[in-house]
Amino acid sequence: xxxxxxxxxxxxxxxxxxxxxxVSVAALSVLLISDSIRNAEQGVIADIGKQLNAAISELGxxxxxxxxxxxxxxxxxxxxxxxxxxxxxxAVLRSYPGxxxxxxxxxQFLGYSFPTHDNPAAKTDVPSAERSVIQEVAGRAESxxxxxxxxxxxxxxxxxxxxxxxxxxxxxWAMQRRSRVPTSGGRRALLVALVIAALLSVGGxxxxxxxxxxxxxxxxxGLATLEKDFGYSLHEGSDELGEISRSVNRMxxxxxxxEDELRREDRLRAIGRTxxxxxxEIRNPxxxxxxxxxxxAKRLKQGSVQSEDLGLVIGEVDRMDALLNDLLAxxxxxxxxLTEQNLLxxxxxxxxxxxxxxxxxxxxxHVQAEDAALRARIDSQxxxxxxxxxxxxxVEATEQYGDVELTVHTENGAIAIEVxxxxxxxxxxxxxxxxxxxxxxxxxxxxxxxxxxxxxxxxMGGKLTYKNSSPGAxxxxxxxxxxxx
Amino acid sequence: xxxxxxxxxxxxxxGRPGPPHLDRTGVAEHIERxxxxxxxxxxxxxxxxxxxQAANLNLAKAExxxxxxxxxxxxxxxxxxxxxxxxxxxxQLIEEGPQGRRLQAPEIAEHLQHxxxxxxxxxxxxxxxxxxxxxxxxxxxxxxxxxxxQAYDRRDWLAADQYAKSSDDTIRGLENLAQxxxxxxxxPR
Numbered sequence: 001x002x003x004x005x006x007x008x009x010x011x012x013x014x015x016x017x018x019x020x021x022x023v024s025v026a027a028l029s030v031l032l033i034s035d036s037i038r039n040a041e042q043g044v045i046a047d048i049g050k051q052l053n054a055a056i057s058e059l060g061x062x063x064x065x066x067x068x069x070x071x072x073x074x075x076x077x078x079x080x081x082x083x084x085x086x087x088x089x090x091a092v093l094r095s096y097p098g099x100x101x102x103x104x105x106x107x108q109f110l111g112y113s114f115p116t117h118d119n120p121a122a123k124t125d126v127p128s129a130e131r132s133v134i135q136e137v138a139g140r141a142e143s144x145x146x147x148x149x150x151x152x153x154x155x156x157x158x159x160x161x162x163x164x165x166x167x168x169x170x171x172x173w174a175m176q177r178r179s180r181v182p183t184s185g186g187r188r189a190l191l192v193a194l195v196i197a198a199l200l201s202v203g204g205x206x207x208x209x210x211x212x213x214x215x216x217x218x219x220x221x222g223l224a225t226l227e228k229d230f231g232y233s234l235h236e237g238s239d240e241l242g243e244i245s246r247s248v249n250r251m252x253x254x255x256x257x258x259e260d261e262l263r264r265e266d267r268l269r270a271i272g273r274t275x276x277x278x279x280x281e282i283r284n285p286x287x288x289x290x291x292x293x294x295x296x297a298k299r300l301k302q303g304s305v306q307s308e309d310l311g312l313v314i315g316e317v318d319r320m321d322a323l324l325n326d327l328l329a330x331x332x333x334x335x336x337x338l339t340e341q342n343l344l345x346x347x348x349x350x351x352x353x354x355x356x357x358x359x360x361x362x363x364x365x366h367v368q369a370e371d372a373a374l375r376a377r378i379d380s381q382x383x384x385x386x387x388x389x390x391x392x393x394x395v396e397a398t399e400q401y402g403d404v405e406l407t408v409h410t411e412n413g414a415i416a417i418e419v420x421x422x423x424x425x426x427x428x429x430x431x432x433x434x435x436x437x438x439x440x441x442x443x444x445x446x447x448x449x450x451x452x453x454x455x456x457x458x459x460m461g462g463k464l465t466y467k468n469s470s471p472g473a474x475x476x477x478x479x480x481x482x483x484x485x
Numbered sequence: 486x487x488x489x490x491x492x493x494x495x496x497x498x499x500g501r502p503g504p505p506h507l508d509r510t511g512v513a514e515h516i517e518r519x520x521x522x523x524x525x526x527x528x529x530x531x532x533x534x535x536x537x538q539a540a541n542l543n544l545a546k547a548e549x550x551x552x553x554x555x556x557x558x559x560x561x562x563x564x565x566x567x568x569x570x571x572x573x574x575x576x577q578l579i580e581e582g583p584q585g586r587r588l589q590a591p592e593i594a595e596h597l598q599h600x601x602x603x604x605x606x607x608x609x610x611x612x613x614x615x616x617x618x619x620x621x622x623x624x625x626x627x628x629x630x631x632x633x634x635q636a637y638d639r640r641d642w643l644a645a646d647q648y649a650k651s652s653d654d655t656i657r658g659l660e661n662l663a664q665x666x667x668x669x670x671x672x673p674r
Binding site: 062065072075076077079080082083084086087088090091094 | 564606609667668
């Protein structure tokens with residue numbers, strides 16, 4: 001679960017990073033386009049500025065030539081001067097497409113022209129919209145030598161520059177108007193397209209991230225269910241994760257088939273072991289009976305038959321009968337009868353029954369109960385048989401004067417009855433086959449005791465396990481607890 | 486300053502031209518001087534004849550304006566007449582040979598560059614003058630400019646100088662005509 005949380009957090013982080021990257025790319029693209037537009041506009045302004053500077057310089061030069069070469073110039077009325085200066089500005093500005101301009105002398109506009117206008121004859125007056133700005137720029141140029149003003153209006157970009165001419169002769173000015181086509185036209189459309197593309201990419205990334213997250217959660221939930229139910233199939237969507245679900249389902253299906261095969265093989269092996277065990281267990285007493293019968297036949301011929309000879313035969317027959325009883329118990333089909341009752345009397349009865357066995361080896365059996373009133377839903381006969389098996393095994397494994405301890409306590413919501421002996425314990429190999437039928441470490445054992453005991457405990461809803469403890473061995477019977485009323 | 490005499494009026498704002506300082510006598514003398522020179526001039530060339538014709542025409546107009554006491558107009562018209570007369574005289578000087586200081590090639594080249602710029606104004610001046618007689622004059626100015634260029638190329642400095650001056654004076658005359666056609670500003674109060 002911890003790893004799942006880690007992967008989920010990592011996935012969230014990756015999605016966040018992808019989203020951040022997409023947003024960054026979009027923002028950077030917008031910034032770059034804006035910057036390029038701004039740079040383009042700066043380039044346009046610089047280009048206009050160069051043209052205006054050259055035009056103004058030439059206007060000033062021609063003004064100087066004209067006024068100094070004519071001694072009567074200063075005596076001429078301004079309207080007369082205007083004609084001459086207009087001719088000069090026309091000649092000068094003809095070389096500067098889109099540039100209009102003239103002179104500003106004695107607070108008057110003189111010699112204005114716009115020779116490259118579509119209809120230059122119609123352009124005889126300073127444009128009214130910019131007139132006041134040009135006057136203001138010319139005023140600043142009178143004070144500072146140079147001045148300029150950039151106007152951004154709608155789709156137009158207008159740059160006005162003015163320069164003071166030598167010896168206070170006046171101001172030469174020029175102006176150019178350019179359409180802000182780069183911003184308003186294709187580039188703006190490009191910018192809008194980029195913003196839309198950026199939004200789409202961010203949206204797409206988000207959608208993809210959410211779908212991926214949902215898909216991963218769906219698979220995680222499916223795998224969690226699959227852990228408990230091998231028959232469960234993950235939902236197979238039509239997306240990329242659906243392919244993963246299909247692969248997992250294929251893998252689970254193969255696993256189920258393999259497990260079925262293994263289980264079948266396991267059953268066959270168990271049957272084989274059972275048959276071999278039964279054959280072995282029956283052969284021994286049969287051999288004993290055969291030997292006894294041969295001896296009996298011999299003594300019959302001699303006329304010296306003794307009752308002990310028959311006793312041996314009867315003993316071997318009893319042994320086979322006990323074996324068959326165990327087998328029948330193993331195949332017991334009688335329905336388990338669970339009743340709620342106090343555990344301690346059942347336990348004490350078991351301890352009492354094993355006392356003759358312990359007596360010969362001077363072994364002491366100690367009982368410790370956490371709560372004398374512990375109750376469970378049990379079949380007292382089955383529990384008695386299971387506990388008897390465990391106690392007898394413990395007594396057998398314990399050396400003379402040793403101890404066997406039986407403790408009863410609650411643990412993890414269950415009643416645990418632990419039977420602990422002080423014997424040599426079990427090897428790892430023995431632990432592996434401990435509950436298999438006909439597996440025994442005792443020379444005269446049937447190998448059915450622990451298998452039958454586990455069967456009985458599980459029928460009561462509990463479980464029987466071996467707990468490694470050094471020294472000795474510990475078997476634990478866990479039963480569901482019944483809460484005291 | 487004498488007692489009771491008024492102080493002179495304050496000067497006009499910086500760069501602003503004051504009222505023209507024209508007097509009738511000065512204009513009349515100018516008209517008379519041009520008249521005398523026109524009477525002495527001869528035309529052995531169609532182009533020169535065109536200049537003299539334009540000079541005579543504008544001399545007459547100047548006299549008319551002098552009589553009408555419009556000194557500014559008379560002054561611009563006699564200036565135009567004088568300019569066309571000079572344009573004619575420069576051509577005649579080539580035949581008479583070099584007189585006085587001879588211009589050097591760099592000076593002539595500079596003058597030709599100036600005329601090249603002025604030629605671009607000639608058509609505008611002719612149109613602004615609204616004088617039908619001025620119509621062929623921009624073409625003549627260009628023709629003399631080209632003659633000056635040819636003379637310059639063959640290193641005939643006298644011819645190059647005189648033709649250049651003829652072209653320049655023609656444009657100046659046209660400029661004077663354009664100025665004469667401009668309505669006068671209202672007199673300062």
